[in-house]
Amino acid sequence: MPADVGELKDLSEEDRTRLALAGLNVEMEERSGSFFQVDQEIRHVHSGTEGIEVLPIAEALLKYDWLKDYSWKAVDKDKDRFTQFVAKQETQQGFVIIARKGAKAIYPLQACLYLADAKVQYVHNIVIAEEGAELHLISGCVSGAQTKSGAHIGVTEIYVGKNARVTSTMIHNWSASISVYPRSASIIEEGGVFLSNYVCMQPVRHIDMNPTATLRGKDAVARFSSVVVGLPGSTLDLGSRALLQAPGSSAELVSRMITRGGTIISRGEIRGEVPGTKGHIECKGLILKDGMIHAIPEIAGLVVDTELSHEAAVGRIARDEIEYLMSRGLDEETATATIIRGFLDVKIRGLPELLQRQIDAAIDSAEAGF
Amino acid sequence: MLEITDLHVSIEEREVLHDINLTIGDGETHVMMGPNGSGKTTLLRTIMGFAGNEVTAGTIVFNGEDVTRMPLHERAKRGMGMLYQRPPTIAGLKLGKLLDVTAKDRADRIPALAEELNMDRFLDRDVNAGFSGGEIKRSEVLQLLVQDPSFVMLDEPESGVDLENISLIGNATARLLEKDQHIVHRTKSGLIITHTGYILDYIDADYGHVLCDGVFKCHGNPREILKSIKTHGYQECIECQRM
Numbered sequence: 001m002p003a004d005v006g007e008l009k010d011l012s013e014e015d016r017t018r019l020a021l022a023g024l025n026v027e028m029e030e031r032s033g034s035f036f037q038v039d040q041e042i043r044h045v046h047s048g049t050e051g052i053e054v055l056p057i058a059e060a061l062l063k064y065d066w067l068k069d070y071s072w073k074a075v076d077k078d079k080d081r082f083t084q085f086v087a088k089q090e091t092q093q094g095f096v097i098i099a100r101k102g103a104k105a106i107y108p109l110q111a112c113l114y115l116a117d118a119k120v121q122y123v124h125n126i127v128i129a130e131e132g133a134e135l136h137l138i139s140g141c142v143s144g145a146q147t148k149s150g151a152h153i154g155v156t157e158i159y160v161g162k163n164a165r166v167t168s169t170m171i172h173n174w175s176a177s178i179s180v181y182p183r184s185a186s187i188i189e190e191g192g193v194f195l196s197n198y199v200c201m202q203p204v205r206h207i208d209m210n211p212t213a214t215l216r217g218k219d220a221v222a223r224f225s226s227v228v229v230g231l232p233g234s235t236l237d238l239g240s241r242a243l244l245q246a247p248g249s250s251a252e253l254v255s256r257m258i259t260r261g262g263t264i265i266s267r268g269e270i271r272g273e274v275p276g277t278k279g280h281i282e283c284k285g286l287i288l289k290d291g292m293i294h295a296i297p298e299i300a301g302l303v304v305d306t307e308l309s310h311e312a313a314v315g316r317i318a319r320d321e322i323e324y325l326m327s328r329g330l331d332e333e334t335a336t337a338t339i340i341r342g343f344l345d346v347k348i349r350g351l352p353e354l355l356q357r358q359i360d361a362a363i364d365s366a367e368a369g370f
Numbered sequence: 371m372l373e374i375t376d377l378h379v380s381i382e383e384r385e386v387l388h389d390i391n392l393t394i395g396d397g398e399t400h401v402m403m404g405p406n407g408s409g410k411t412t413l414l415r416t417i418m419g420f421a422g423n424e425v426t427a428g429t430i431v432f433n434g435e436d437v438t439r440m441p442l443h444e445r446a447k448r449g450m451g452m453l454y455q456r457p458p459t460i461a462g463l464k465l466g467k468l469l470d471v472t473a474k475d476r477a478d479r480i481p482a483l484a485e486e487l488n489m490d491r492f493l494d495r496d497v498n499a500g501f502s503g504g505e506i507k508r509s510e511v512l513q514l515l516v517q518d519p520s521f522v523m524l525d526e527p528e529s530g531v532d533l534e535n536i537s538l539i540g541n542a543t544a545r546l547l548e549k550d551q552h553i554v555h556r557t558k559s560g561l562i563i564t565h566t567g568y569i570l571d572y573i574d575a576d577y578g579h580v581l582c583d584g585v586f587k588c589h590g591n592p593r594e595i596l597k598s599i600k601t602h603g604y605q606e607c608i609e610c611q612r613m
Contacts, residue, residue: 284461320458323420328472328517329446338471342463342496 014145018173019112032105035095039118042093051103052135053096057124060096067096070126074157074185074214082153082181086122094123094155099133099164108136108169115143115150115178125156129164129192137168141180149177156184160192162217167195174204176233182209188249190217196240198226203234203262210239210267215249215277222251227344230262230291239267239296244277244306251279256344259291269298272306281310286317286343317343371396371521371559372417377428379409379416379584385426386412387584394521397556399547399573401592402563404581405604410563411455413581414523417561418452419445432521451519453510453543455526455563459498465509466493473516480516487512487542503530504539511542522546524562528569540572549573567596580607 011019033047033054047054061067077087086092095111115121129135141152152174160166166186174180188194194213213222224240242251253268270279285293297310317339325335372394379387387409394400404410416423417430419442430438437445460468469480484490487508498506507527514522527543528536544550548558549572562569570592578592580599587607588595598606 318458319421321460323442324454324458324460325468325472326441326443327418327420327446327452328468328513329443330471331443332441334471335443338468339460339463342460342467345462345464 012145015114015142018142018145019114019140031110032107033097033109035097035109035111036114037093037095037112037121037123038114039116039121040093045095047109049103049105049109051100051133052105052109053098053100054109055096057092057094057096057126060098060126061092064098067126070128070157070159071124072157074159074187075155075183079183083155083183085120086124086153086155086183089122092124094125096126097128097135097137099129099135101130101161102132103130104134105136108138108167111137111139113139113141113152113154115141115147115152115174117147118150120151120153122153123155125154127156127158127166127168129160129166131162132164133161134165135167137166139168139170140173141170141182142173143175143178147175147178151179151181154180154182154184156182158184158186158194160186160188160194160220162189163191164189165193167197169197170199172198172200172204172207173202174207176203176231177205179206180204180208182207182211184209184211186211186213186222188213188215188217188220188222190246191219192217193221194223196222196224198224198228198238200226200228200236203231204236205233206235206237208237210237210241212241212243213251214243214245215251216245217249218246219248220246221249224251224253224255226255226257228255228257228264230257230259230264230293232261232290234262235265236262237265237267239265239269241267241269242271242279244270244272244279245274247274247276249277253279253281253283253297255283257283257285257293258288258340258344259285259293260288261290263292263294265294265296266312267296267298268310269300270308270310272299272301272303272308275303275305277306279306279308281312283310283312284343285314286340287314288316288340371398371433372561373429373431374417375429375431377416377430378426379412380424380426381412381422385584387416390428390584390586392579392586394559394561396559397548397553398577399549399560399562399575400577400579401567401570401575402561402579402581403565403567403595403599404607408581409584410581411525412584414452414525414561414563417445417523418442418450446517446519449520451514451517451522453507453514453522453524453527455529457498457506457510459496461496461499463497464494465489465497465512468497469493469513469516472513476516476518483512483515487515487538504532504535507531507539508535508542511539511546514546515542519546520558522558522560524560524569526563526565528564528566536568537572540569543569544572547573567593567600570596580604582608 036044268281299308377390580588
């Protein structure tokens with residue numbers, strides 16, 4: 001990784017491709033703003049949308065005194081050793097995005113956290129969407145093509161105000177030797193909508209995350225979707241939690257996993273704490289070749305009139321489905337890839353074509369005879 | 371088109387089809403009747419090449435080529451197609467996507483064909499997920515029209531279909547078999563399993579066969595055979611020693 005990386009477009013061709021794979025547009029086309037951090041150094045901060053501010057957290061904390069009411073409020077500093085590690089750092093790094101009341105960004109804001117030479121990259125991010133604001137965040141977490149090892153710890157606190165809408169799409173493109181510990185949480189007020197999408201089709205040594213959404217306001221909505229592939233040598237311990245604390249609030253946790261030799265633990269938890277709440281967990285996994293998928297969907301109803309359900313399935317592709325497509329003229333490999341592609345077809349907004357092609361390539365490389 | 375000679379088929383080491391002989395010429399449509407469990411679907415699945423139907427003796431020759439040991443998709447590529455009685459549901463795979471993949475360079479025909487079969491609303495739906503009996507059959511016929519096989523096997527095309535849908539499916543099936551073409555120009559052939567014979571109101575079949583306990587018991591005029599079965603049931607066929 002060269003030390004003189006300035007703006008996104010100054011990166012090497014190879015690294016630009018890796019960024020693109022994580023959904024990041026280095027030319028800033030169809031993006032309303034961006035934040036770019038290499039290791040612990042912030043390289044680029046920009047917002048092109050009125051009413052939406054993007055700034056480094058250290059600067060934001062000095063500029064806005066009220067921000068302390070949002071810092072370490074959704075995520076507990078003492079949650080675990082990773083949050084403690086980030087909290088104890090003298091200077092916080094990471095981004096703050098503030099979408100003022102009613103501000104709406106048509107294009108997504110992109111945040112790129114690039115791990116180059118540092119042993120540990122740690123960030124603390126805060127996203128605030130005030131009443132009626134609309135914000136689409138695409139964060140790509142990437143390690144350089146030359147990065148041999150390291151760890152990334154990311155704390156992200158997301159506040160979705162009254163009738164605000166926040167979507168967060170996170171695409172991971174790490175290397176086989178990197179360990180990743182995102183620690184994020186969101187608080188959703190009345191009528192607010194929070195959509196969180198996660199994609200990981202690349203090898204990673206270890207990833208461990210279990211973001212929590214607290215639905216604090218009436219009719220708040222949270223929906224988590226994830227599509228992951230477990231490759232040999234990867235351990236993915238992924239989950240999401242939703243705490244339904246206001247009447248009319250609802251949550252949906254959807255995950256699709258395939259393993260070709262990796263270990264995937266898929267956690268999901270919804271707690272219905274008050275009446276008039278609804279939640280559903282859908283967790284589906286295919287074991288294509290070796291590997292392990294451990295699905296742990298949990299639902300806890302604490303009162304009368306909370307409706308919670310879950311469905312989890314882990315298995316292989318049914319032979320009759322493959323033969324059905326073969327009888328339409330597809331060879332076994334194409335039939336299998338077509339079924340897998342359908343299986344992974346959870347609609348994820350803002351997914352760039354390049355990543356789509358990467359997903360297709362990953363599926364196409366799946367071997368026949370599962 | 372198709373020539374089956376002295377065919378014996380076993381499923382899990384139990385023989386279910388015995389000494390089957392059947393010749394279907396170009397442009398001919400044959401119907402096959404028989405009691406439940408007599409082996410009709412097994413014969414279709416064996417011709418198509420599904421796993422689990424083991425040919426222990428005999429041959430299946432398709433357009434002059436021995437396909438007895440040929441993989442399923444190779445037979446499909448050579449022009450065989452099948453309408454399933456109960457096709458599997460494929461979660462996540464959209465019907466439109468499946469048609470695109472199978473159509474290859476004929477994809478431009480999909481929208482018009484889908485509209486014709488009243489399936490345009492279903493292109494964004496998962497294949498067969500929550501489809502009614504009629505919708506499943508319309509989806510199957512649509513897939514076959516896109517695939518455009520020269521030899522079509524239909525496994526009870528009218529089962530589970532209401533009266534309104536039966537004419538739609540019947541007419542579309544007739545098109546699959548080029549029934550709109552003059553007999554001289556007709557090249558597509560078919561083998562149809564039917565219990566009710568309703569499909570015969572849309573498709574003039576040339577020959578009828580009765581299969582009982584894995585053995586052909588009768589060949590002849592399809593309408594006459596159907597009439598006889600409707601009057602006397604299959605018992606007469608089972609007892610018949612004519613063949």
